[in-house]
Amino acid sequence: MEIKIIRPRARSDESKTGTITEKGEVTPGKALTIFTGLEKKKEKACGMDGDNNEKISEILGELDDLIGLQTVKKLIYEIRAFVEIQRRRQQEKLISEPMTLHMIFKGNPGTGKTTVARIIGRLFKEMNILSKGHLVEVERADLVGEYIGHTAQKTRDQLKKSFGGILFIDEAYSLARGGEKDFGKEAIDVLVKAMEDHKDNLILILAGYKAEMNDFIKTNPGLKSRFPIHIDFPDYSVRELLEIAKLMLTKRQYTLSPAAGEALKRVLELQTGKGNEHSGNARLVRNLIEKAIRKQAVRLINKKEITREDLIQITEEDVEEAREQLLRAYYRQYQL
Ligand SMILES: Nc1ncnc2c1ncn2[C@@H]1O[C@H](COP(=O)(O)OP(=O)(O)O)[C@@H](O)[C@H]1O
Ligand SMILES: [Mg+2]
Incomplete structure (x- = not known):
């Protein structure tokens, strides 16, 4: 299995794709910057004691205690290291890599997606990436309404609850199922706008079955660059x-x-x-x-x-x- 970190597209045609192999090797793409608002926040936390290392170890210990999920664990360690090192590079006024942390989780029900998302939220809080690190778990019915205007309101309400943490959307592809006239599309538009407006304090995770998720990404090309981290959750033995x-x-x-x-x-x-x-x-x-x-x-x-x-x-x-x-x-x- 291979996990891809696809970096956000810049205007040039250089390849922005970095790959993390199963062995944990990172093949970086050529992308350099395109910073999100996350950086400002991190700068504040740049001091040597900006992070709560004890709490971070404790949370990583909880991740370790989960059975199996080796590739998932490795990837989270990598994300942690990557964010931390980019922060240190910034301190030294070195060019740092882009830091978009929205994710796509693919896997069958009960494979640990929600559990891992919760851990990531807490980890990111201790790393000062998110101010609260809580998880708001929603599905289509929580976002999509029944009449014009209703959907935008419902989606905004959920977004409001998730600021400072993670908005976890289960079976996210169901938002795109109903076609052009469906209110699901409106929900997607509101979500995308919020991702731009609140990029310094909100992380979105889209979760669902692998095949459906792959189709969703294929038919919505904009998603690839907005959700650079893809994690596969295999069935347990x-x-x-x-x-x-x-x-x-x-x-x-x-x-x-x-x-x-x-x-x-x-x-x-x-x-x-x-x-x-x-x-x-x-x-x-x-x-x-x-x-x-x-x-x-x-x-x-x-x-x-x-x-x-x-x-x-x-x-x-x-x-x-x-x-x-x-x-x-x-x-x-x-x-x-
Ligand atoms: N690797 C694991 N080790 C221990 N418990 C797990 C593991 N994966 C899942 N669980 C437990 O199984 C249940 C379902 O997991 P959950 O994260 O809700 O799955 P999903 O979100 O993929 O449907 C939860 O009670 C969770 O604590
Ligand atoms: Mg779940």
């Missing part, structure tokens, strides 16, 4: 999903019995793999675990003596019952 399950349970002070672990593995093997883009990845795991915790409670409530061990352990039976209930709901939702 069964092994990773099991690790995620264990992590989620440990955090809640539960454990899986060995048989429950096997049962969970069987469910995950059945639910993942090709053609299962609705399977839910880590979200399926979370739902299974939350259901299993409830099933355990029901199983225990009428037991005469409940030991500490009982309270902690999730059994095979709990997992099986959780699976049945959940799959029924899933099949209904996707009419499988």
Whole structure:
């Protein structure tokens, strides 16, 4: 896999494309400047103690603790280093690279897009790129209204909430689906304008399925230069999903019995793999675990003596019952 950082276009025809390979090597494009308003802000924070390094390490530690996502983690480390070094170069009055940090996240549901976006927001706050670093997560219905003027108002309201942080638009391509007359287009226009007007304190992340997102970018060429950072979120392997399950349970002070672990593995093997883009990845795991915790409670409530061990352990039976209930709901939702 290759992750591309495409720099904003200048007027000349030089290639502005820099590439980061999987190994983490950076092949810079030829672009030099075109600064965004972000710089002014950073200049203020240029002092050696401008950043809160302890907090930054803590946040990067949280990123590290996520299971898998190696390429995503590497890219975020790179973005962090890149921003920091450009800032130092500025201090030394050296030419610095452009710093457009809007992003596109591609991946199936439950692959960690929202989780990573939240971490990036907090990281950027500590790096003084964003003043608040919070995440406002929206979808088409939050932006698009029902009559003329309604959409601009709704979109502006969401933008207002996200100033100082990240506006995360899930299934962003649905804004472009309805054609010329659709209000989605109006929402896009308002968003683009806000990106220009508030570029020093707002980051947009467009997220969604990979194929749909690629089409969206292809049919809207302006997006490529406005969203230079593209991150792919691959589906998790069964092994990773099991690790995620264990992590989620440990955090809640539960454990899986060995048989429950096997049962969970069987469910995950059945639910993942090709053609299962609705399977839910880590979200399926979370739902299974939350259901299993409830099933355990029901199983225990009428037991005469409940030991500490009982309270902690999730059994095979709990997992099986959780699976049945959940799959029924899933099949209904996707009419499988
Ligand atoms: N790599 C991971 N390690 C641990 N937990 C994860 C990981 N990826 C996702 N999760 C958890 O799975 C759930 C769904 O993730 P989310 O970020 O909402 O996915 P998406 O936004 O891609 O649909 C969340 O509860 C999140 O904490
Ligand atoms: Mg999400």
